[in-house]
Amino acid sequence: MSTMEKMLPQERRVWRRKGYKKYAVVYLLLLIPVVVVTIFQYVPTLGILIAFKDYKLREGFWGIFTSPNVGLDHFRAVFASGAFYTALFNTLKLTFLKLVIVFPAPIIFALMLNEIRYNKYKRFIQTVSTLPNFFSAITIFGIVQMLLSPSHGLVNMFLESIGRETVFFLGTPGWIRPLAISWDLWQGTGWGAIIYLAAITGIDLELYEAARIDGASRFQCILRITLPCLTPAILLMFVFRIAGILDAGFEQMLTLHSPPVHSTAVTLDIFVLMRGIQNISGISFAAAVGLFRSTVTVILVLIANHVSRKLGYIAIFD
Numbered sequence: 001m002s003t004m005e006k007m008l009p010q011e012r013r014v015w016r017r018k019g020y021k022k023y024a025v026v027y028l029l030l031l032i033p034v035v036v037v038t039i040f041q042y043v044p045t046l047g048i049l050i051a052f053k054d055y056k057l058r059e060g061f062w063g064i065f066t067s068p069n070v071g072l073d074h075f076r077a078v079f080a081s082g083a084f085y086t087a088l089f090n091t092l093k094l095t096f097l098k099l100v101i102v103f104p105a106p107i108i109f110a111l112m113l114n115e116i117r118y119n120k121y122k123r124f125i126q127t128v129s130t131l132p133n134f135f136s137a138i139t140i141f142g143i144v145q146m147l148l149s150p151s152h153g154l155v156n157m158f159l160e161s162i163g164r165e166t167v168f169f170l171g172t173p174g175w176i177r178p179l180a181i182s183w184d185l186w187q188g189t190g191w192g193a194i195i196y197l198a199a200i201t202g203i204d205l206e207l208y209e210a211a212r213i214d215g216a217s218r219f220q221c222i223l224r225i226t227l228p229c230l231t232p233a234i235l236l237m238f239v240f241r242i243a244g245i246l247d248a249g250f251e252q253m254l255t256l257h258s259p260p261v262h263s264t265a266v267t268l269d270i271f272v273l274m275r276g277i278q279n280i281s282g283i284s285f286a287a288a289v290g291l292f293r294s295t296v297t298v299i300l301v302l303i304a305n306h307v308s309r310k311l312g313y314i315a316i317f318d
Helices: 009-022 024-052 073-079 084-102 103-116 119-134 137-148 155-162 173-201 204-211 218-244 250-256 259-265 268-277 282-309
Strands: none
Touching: 024 073, 024 084, 024 282, 073 204, 073 282, 084 103, 084 173, 084 259, 084 268, 084 282, 103 119, 103 218, 119 173, 137 155, 137 250, 173 218, 173 250, 173 259, 204 218, 250 259, 250 268, 268 282
16 A cells, blocks of 8 residues: 555545645645636637627627527538639648648658668758758748749749740749648658658667667668567657648648639638638628537547557557
8 A cells, every 4th residue: 555545534634734734835836827828828718619609709708608509500601612612622721732742751750861871961861851840831931932923033033044935833832732731841851850860769779789789770770670679659740740631731832822722722721711800790600610610630530540549550549
């Protein structure tokens, strides 16, 4: 039996009271983040009620509770909207392409960095590759404009020099998804590789030494040792990626979106912005879209977590 179990109820109360007094400062410090998280994370979840009410912005916070109930009317309007399905299709297609192309990039990059034997060169490449992660979306969009502008962009200037016609990349619907994927590759590959490099450093070096004694090549060591040891980290990041499957990158798509490319650049985030923020009367409609997106995200995360547990790897929720 533990010490607490051996104590009488009165002794337990006295023991707890002394503990509270002893660590009073710690509890006060802990109270600050609890209050912050409660105010900014839990209280806003009351906004879910807006999706089931005829809410008007002028009614303020208390209007969430006093507005008339409309049941599932806003959800029926969402699923009857053709624009919603266009945004949903664009979001799913873009996130699927990013999952297939962008997700493996940090893994491959980490494996390549790990094979570099010159530490100074390795650190230099790692530093340079992580810098784009600290650029804002507006900064990167400015770089994209300088490169792809139809009048003075470097790419179009090169096309003109070889006798080809210039291309209005940012105004052509078919170029939006390749641009978004290239953007993510450039900005996130180096930063995402940090996690996998950290996991690689935890692999026992004796495994590599034993493999080399058996005649394994460097490529075989990667396939037989490094990748299997990275599988838990890869699955964990995959679960996080699944959590954002309906998040195509709000800031990125907001900068790339314009009327000429609306058909391919409008995602669920842009759709919610246009119907809920720019159109004040559509806040309840936008809240219904947001609730739908959150529900699908939770379901996908639970499924991915369940599959990960069944495979015997890391599960976020036990």
